[in-house]
Amino acid sequence: MTGSINPSICKLDRLSTLILADWKGVSGEIPECVVSLSNLRILDLIGNKISGKIPANIGNLQRLTVLNLADNGLTGEIPSSLTKLPNMKHLDLSNNMLTGQLPSDFGNLKMLSRALLSKNQLSGAIPSSISVMYRLADLDLSVNQISGWLPDWIGSMPVLSTLNLDSNMISGPLPQSLLSSTGLGMLNLSKNAIEGNIPDAFGPKSYFMALDLSYNNLKGPIPSSLSSAAYVGYLDLSHNHLCGPIPGGSPFDHLEASSYSFNDCLCGNPLRAC
Numbered sequence: 001m002t003g004s005i006n007p008s009i010c011k012l013d014r015l016s017t018l019i020l021a022d023w024k025g026v027s028g029e030i031p032e033c034v035v036s037l038s039n040l041r042i043l044d045l046i047g048n049k050i051s052g053k054i055p056a057n058i059g060n061l062q063r064l065t066v067l068n069l070a071d072n073g074l075t076g077e078i079p080s081s082l083t084k085l086p087n088m089k090h091l092d093l094s095n096n097m098l099t100g101q102l103p104s105d106f107g108n109l110k111m112l113s114r115a116l117l118s119k120n121q122l123s124g125a126i127p128s129s130i131s132v133m134y135r136l137a138d139l140d141l142s143v144n145q146i147s148g149w150l151p152d153w154i155g156s157m158p159v160l161s162t163l164n165l166d167s168n169m170i171s172g173p174l175p176q177s178l179l180s181s182t183g184l185g186m187l188n189l190s191k192n193a194i195e196g197n198i199p200d201a202f203g204p205k206s207y208f209m210a211l212d213l214s215y216n217n218l219k220g221p222i223p224s225s226l227s228s229a230a231y232v233g234y235l236d237l238s239h240n241h242l243c244g245p246i247p248g249g250s251p252f253d254h255l256e257a258s259s260y261s262f263n264d265c266l267c268g269n270p271l272r273a274c
Contacts, residue, residue: 004028005050014039021068022047029053030069035060044068046092051075054093059084068092070116075099078122083108092116094140099123107132118142118164126151133157140164142188150174150194155181162186166212170194174218176201184208190236191215198222198242202229210234222246222266238262245274 002025009018010033018037020026021044029052030045040061050072058067059081067085070092077100078093088109098120107129109115118140125148130136137159146168154163155177161184170192176199178187190212197220198213206229214236221244222237232251239262246252246260246268257270267274 001025002027005031005034005045007031007033010034010036013037016040016063017042019044020048021045024048026050030055032057037061038063040064041087042066045072047071049073053077054079054082054098056081058082061085062087064088065111066090069096070094072096077101078103080105085109086111088112089135090114093120095119097121101125102127105129109133110135112136113159114138116140118144120144122146124148126154128153130154131157134159136160138162141168143167145169147171150178150189152177154178155184158183160184164188165192166190168192172196174199174213179206182206186210188212189216193217195219198237200225202226204228204230206230206232208232208235212236213240215239218242219264220244227252235259242266246271 001023004027010031015037016039026048030050032055035055035057041063046068053076054074056079058079064085065087074096078098080103083103083105089111091112094116101124104127106127112133113135122144131153142164149172150170152175155175166188173196174194179199180201182205185207186209195217198218200223202225211232218240222242224247227247227249235251235255236259238260242263243265246266260266260271
């Protein structure tokens with residue numbers, strides 16, 4: 001299917017759902033008048049060739065629960081009005097060409113459970129207002145230009161289970177709260193500039209399906225408390241400056257050498273003997 005979204009669609013003032021997902025050939029811009037569809041609950045235009053900016057007054061859609069504009073060619077900044085959507089639960093703007101910073105009041109989206117913003121050109125620090133998003137379970141800001149330190153509160157968010165921040169410009173130390181979290185199951189911080197030691201903060205309630213800290217500037221030993229974690233399915237500590245013996249037992253006994261490669265002086269199974 002090709003063509004563009006005709007502005008005449010805005011005459012359908014009772015429209016509650018607009019889905020043109022994965023049609024591949026829909027191009028042009030999102031008509032500004034879409035923001036007048038006061039009954040719209042779902043706007044899903046994923047997987048097309050839509051260009052231009054997200055309508056500035058997108059915040060007028062007070063009943064919107066799903067906004068999915070992923071895999072298009074959208075440019076410009078995230079409109080400040082987007083944070084005025086009180087019922088938003090699912091936001092996916094990934095794989096576009098969006099620039100600028102996340103709105104400082106992004107945390108106003110109190111109902112949001114998934115914020116998928118990867119593969120853009122977003123910059124600046126992670127807004128502190130996100131700390132009060134008590135329903136947020138999935139935050140993906142990977143492959144952007146996010147900078148600054150990881151905030152201490154990010155590991156204390158009550159239902160956050162997936163955090164993807166890989167391929168950014170994040171620096172500073174690794175917060176202990178991220179590793180001691182009992183709810184976080186997927187953590188990817190690879191390809192940043194995180195430095196210092198890995199906190200010895202794992203415990204019997206730590207349950208990581210995937211933990212990727214590769215391609216950073218981490219130093220010191222692998223923390224021995226990692227062996228007390230309830231489960232670690234995938235672990236990648238490669239391309240850092242870690243040193244010392246690899247602890248024994250689970251999860252280390254099922255990991256391959258590639259999990260530890262390109263560090264300064266790690267030793268022990270599956271690497272060379274200490």
